[in-house]
Amino acid sequence: MRIHWHRRDLRVADNLPLVEADADGPVVPVFVFDRDVLGQAGPPRVAFMLDALESLREAYRSRGSDLLIREGDPHEMLPELAEQFDADAVTWGRDYSGLARERDTDVRQALDAAGVAREAVHDAVCHEPGAIRTNDGDPYSVFTYFGRKWHDREKHPAVDPPDRERLADVSDGEPIPTLEELGFEEPEAEIPPASTAAARERLERFCEEDIYRYGERRDYPADDGTSRLSAHLKFGTIGIREVYEATEAAKRGVDGDRRESVEEFQDQLAWREFYTQVLYFNPGVVTENYKDYEREIAWREDEAAVQAWKDGRTGYPIVDAGMRQLREEAYMHNRVRMIVASFLTKDLLVDWRVGYEWFRRKLVDHDTANDNGGWQWAASTGTDAQPYFRIFNPMTQGERYDPDAEYVKRYVPELRGVDPEIIHGWHEASLTQRRNAAPEYPDPIVDHSERREAAIEMFETARGAA
Template sequence: MRVFWHREDLRATDNRGLMQAAQDAAEADEHLLPVFIFDSLTTDHDGNPRMQYLLDSLAELRQWYRNHGGDIYVTVGNAVDTFEQLLTTYDISGVYWNRLYNKEARARDEQVTETIKAAQIDVETVRDELFFEPGDITTNKGEPYSVYTYFWKKWRDRPKETRVAHPPAPVLAKEEGETIPSMEDIGFSPPQADIQPAGMDAATERLETFCDDGIFRYESDRDYPTREGVSRLSADLSAGTIGVRTVHDATVEAKERASEEETDSVEEYQSQLAWREFYTHVLYFNPDVETENYKSYENPINWRDNPEELAAWKQGKTGYPIVDAGMRQLLEEAYMHNRMRMIVASFLTKDLQIDWREGYAHFRKYLADHNIANNNGGWQWAASTGTDSQPYFRIFNPMTQGERYDPDAKYIKQYVPELEGVSPDIIHSWHECSLSERARCAPDYPAPIVDHSHRREATLDMFQSARGDD
């Protein structure tokens, strides 16, 4: 029997490790047993929305295996103990999994490897999540890139694999594990958010819809939250319900149909897939960025500790409409548009001067698409502590961001109903409105909790003292 351990790759098709295990099993005339383990790493790390996404995706994957004459062995427990148990129950000749790149997963995988190898059984780990392994794309001196643009050029120009098929039905073993636990069984609560449908079918549908249309306008529309100009595939890529090769193949096909102008849009989309790999490489080579600044300053940054302002930010009650709309979208959908993530992250770190780690933790808890590398990369970018981050002196103005990317305030009104009947002009100048004007237009919507221009100056001071400037 060969065992394939599913983790952040909840799919049957375009799963390189799974196919490797299936091929080896078929050649040896053995069966393949897929396994999923709810170990502490899986359950400690996620918030309710992402766990719900994983459970739903796992249920669909189990159904897929059953439809093909197999099943997936599901269990709750420690990974090492589970493998010890599996090794005594079955005659196993090889264990396979796709590699993960964060330090916690790597440490766990090493322990599991030792256990399996101690029983004289082979472990094979496979690259699946990325086209290029950390260390494959480096500077001419062999160093990992700390600047995305150079990384992107190499990533773009190198040949890429195409998607792989799913395992053939006859190779699948039919050995059931426990039933899939409920959210409560593993210490979670059903999420409040209305999350997009999870699983392989929903992911494929999203990809097809996007590559039929949105991808050709991606460059011009991606920053505008009401234009539906993005793919919404982040939770799928995070849970692994779609393979990155499948996504890339679809972009290559789209490019063949694209006009010259549309080709740039398709490339812009492909470059987002490269950002994902770039941040994964950054995390791999700098495992401590999960908690520490990537970029060091002369002195520590004196972030402010202000629980009331942090709470207002989390609830979407800062009195800055575009920020509040973004934060409420997160709570309502377990998703936030990328431009809004940039705006709210800038607001937390540069207007409220609150440590990016607070924002990272909140996103991790509420995003269905939480991914350590991307979440961390995004936060450190906004906080001016990351690789190619915003320079510390470039501070988003939340009013002009709102005006530019949501001119008719449609997005704002969708998530901040208190502003429903208010004109976009007033919404975008809410900080300048008098008390009586605010009370007349939207009595239930708060006044700005801070003054942007004042905080901008204070933030410049904060970074200048971190830099050691006098």
């Protein structure tokens, strides 16, 4: 027997450790609720995970096995389970964040002490951290070259689910706990279905047509032209190889813009792996700036402004639409994530960690590597970061990427009857114009031009240039 410990691989298909680990013997699949890990999560993510676990259990049950559900410290639980099932090995898919690696070290030591073999297999990414390096052998801190190599490298093919006979004939009476039992409130947002079937449906639908217009549409939030696979990739309800192969299939026989569009989508998969390796080689980025400035950046503390940002009441329509989408859907479009992150750090001059913390609790797809990478990029503190003097103007961003204010109107009902020109010019409109157009909608809480100057000064001081 061997135990397979599911973590962020909540599926049976295209699961490398399940089928390719050297350890043999029938697999006893297990999931352990670890209070320390749960403590880091918000209700949307836990709700998605519970749904994914139900589906995973169903997948095992339909194969004559079962997913064992346990609660406790994995380093205590796994040796106990190995003893209970007379298993001589435990396998799992690797996780790359600092916290996960600390936990895995504890588990490895406990299994070693118990004389149980263990095997961790790369699974969550096509190319594991360290596989793609500069010619000098260093990890990349700039995406461009990493991305090129990522595209050129051969990838492991997707693998089938394990045969029935490779699964242990076990059954578990332990129900999957509810959100309430785990101490979480119901999420404010509606959470999308988390099964592998739901992920495949999204992928198939996306690869039929949207993928060919991705390059052209991905920046327009009203269009919904992206795959919405992020939560599935985060929890591994679909395998990355399966996603990649679907995109390769979409590329076959097409050329020109359509082919480039598919490659642009694949680029995003590469970004995900770029940030995964940044986090792996720099675990401290979760709390520290990646980029060193000469002096501390003098972020401001402004609780009222942060609250207005969280509530989607800053008086900057595109920012508010994004923050409200986050509350309603536990998701936000990528272009708008960049805009709201820039607004928090460069207009409100508030530390990126405040925004990262909010996203961590609110996003269904929160992924340490991607979220941190996105925030540090926007704050000009990361790898490959947005230069500190290039500051998004929330009005022109809105005008360019949501010209008819369709996205804004979807999430900000107070502005539904208002002309797009007034919406995107809210900041310049007179008080009377604003009151007449949308009396319920707030005035801008800061002046963008003033704050832009202040942000540049703040960064120049940090650089030691002022």
